[in-house]
Amino acid sequence: MDSEVTAGPARRVTIKDVAARAGVSKGAVSLAFNDRPGVSQATRARIFEAARELGWAPHLSARSLSNARVDAVGLAIARPARMLGLEPWFMEFVSGIESVLVERSCSLLLRLVRDVREEIEVQEAWWQGRQVGGSILVDLHDGDPRVPELQRLGVPAVAAGHPSLAGGFTCVWTDDGTAVTEAVRYLAALGHRRIARVSGPATLGHSVIRTAAFEAAVRELGLADGRTVATDFSGEEGARATRALLASADRPTAVIYDNDIMAVAGLSVTAEMGLSVPADVSLLAWDDSQLCQLTHPTLSAMSHDVFGFGAEVARRLFDVLGQAAPSAHQAPTPALTPRGSTAPPRRP
Amino acid sequence: MDSEVTAGPARRVTIKDVAARAGVSKGAVSLAFNDRPGVSQATRARIFEAARELGWAPHLSARSLSNARVDAVGLAIARPARMLGLEPWFMEFVSGIESVLVERSCSLLLRLVRDVREEIEVQEAWWQGRQVGGSILVDLHDGDPRVPELQRLGVPAVAAGHPSLAGGFTCVWTDDGTAVTEAVRYLAALGHRRIARVSGPATLGHSVIRTAAFEAAVRELGLADGRTVATDFSGEEGARATRALLASADRPTAVIYDNDIMAVAGLSVTAEMGLSVPADVSLLAWDDSQLCQLTHPTLSAMSHDVFGFGAEVARRLFDVLGQAAPSAHQAPTPALTPRGSTAPPRRP
């Protein structure tokens, strides 16, 4: 209908228009808008006034064309869409990143990719096309090809993960090893001797680290079980893994999960199998999103400020963009938050 | 350490380098890369070869500077981060959008904002700064200021929501009214006469529509209850609302939720109150993310292809960018998927 109203040619207003209106050169406008010395307070005010009247804002492509600075950072995520939707971790992580980007009026370029290969293509295209000034890497795995590739391209990046995985990149990490140990010690202290674990993909860097720590702790405490079942992080596989564990001959009396979703799925499996939590089996989640408080019983979890973690990653990326040397930053270690899903095992 | 290796000045390779290497002018390279007529197959091949060797890709800022075309679309979301993480809807929606953007090598610019006012600022900055070629609007509410504002700015946009909310914008919507009616009819057919509903924020456009349809259906069928409790979509408020409903004098025998998270929270409340689902109370979720299958009992839900919805929105945005006239597109109506949380009410 009246969509024509705004559809006119309406040449976009440029710096030249503003300059003309303020009676100065476009150089002056540029100076004013990047608040650099060289224009008096009076003219500065006139320029801003003119810009306001015309509704002008600098064309960011034009700006980044000449000064090479880019106003966006990239984040590619290689997990299936269906799974991501259920993974509270990501949105919280993204929110944390945003919270830092926003104050530098920088944007997040997000892309969901199928696999690491595709991510490399995307990152390369972003970098070559100067769409991003740098990138954030998540879900590092052992010998991740993204590390050498991005290094070859010279992409400034920050990795969310252990220094041993990040190659030469600056990274931010949590001490999952210590956290796993704490989890196991806690369950052992409650009296559990058969503890199992449901992890994410075995190739994922932090899975490897947690598994190693888990097995070490089990050994150290002289516990009986210590199995880890790897999954794809989805609720479905979490349920399957739980079923397998609880149906086994010497079923564990406690299960540690690598994320919240699988713990929730596991909880529903116990109900389905007629087991009671925590009397028959204790469950311990990881990440501690609010999901853990929505179940019945509520889920004990290794608690973790994912939002803050994302913010830290973003801050470090700005360091890197500012030519800082690569460095590793440790975020607070996930801490145990006991709730209703853990208790001493039933006496046999 | 050796981070210096790639840190050299390493002037970025430009179209000029490619042209030189292929022995042609940069105009020819441009023609070749946008596959337009004017270069022979032979030179075209030489040019691509040269570009490949040098690892060149066009600088997108430079490109969009001259042809005004922009390669990204904007999506600002005004919900608290903590809540978003738990809302599977969003990531699925975003994934659907991505699936379409990707094939046009277009990116998604994402921003989490505090409120509608801030979103308007962000949208204006994006548009003025030519960061985006268009935007996607979600969570429309009645008399949403974003509609007139973006129209004033001339931002091409697609709204995810009912035509009555979208003003002159192209929109994609699901017939929530019909879906609510189906939900109520189904529960009534099972024998329920006291049905309540836990909705999202009352000001949200689709809450209004669903509430109206809910009340109409309740009246039409001559049912007893028909209360709607508005929340902020969070699990916490969903739990609180459920508690209030189930503790009331004439407690409902069935509850319809406006998203999955609140239904999950509601389920845990029933357990906490010693009620059994579906014997004492039936629960019906909305959206049907995989979360519904992770609970015990599994949740009946109004099922909905959120991924496809996102994809449709993105496709329509490209129509709009191609100067198509505003139009409204109806996505498939959410359909009932009965599972374990709904059954005839216990005989009094």
Add this chain to the structure above:
DNA sequence: AAATCGACCTTGACCGGTTTACCGACGCGG
């Protein structure tokens, strides 16, 4: 009085592409 200086502002070259106007060569009908 001439030279120096700093504050303020203008000019014009660039950033890396796209696009338009133009040009040479070649094939072809008259």
Add this chain to the structure above:
DNA sequence: CCGCGTCGGTAAACCGGTCAAGGTCGATTT
């Protein structure tokens, strides 16, 4: 042999900013 259209390509203007170099001008120094 000439004029004409087409194909393949080039040169230069342009997109909208930034930035270094330079120009004015009144005030201060020598």
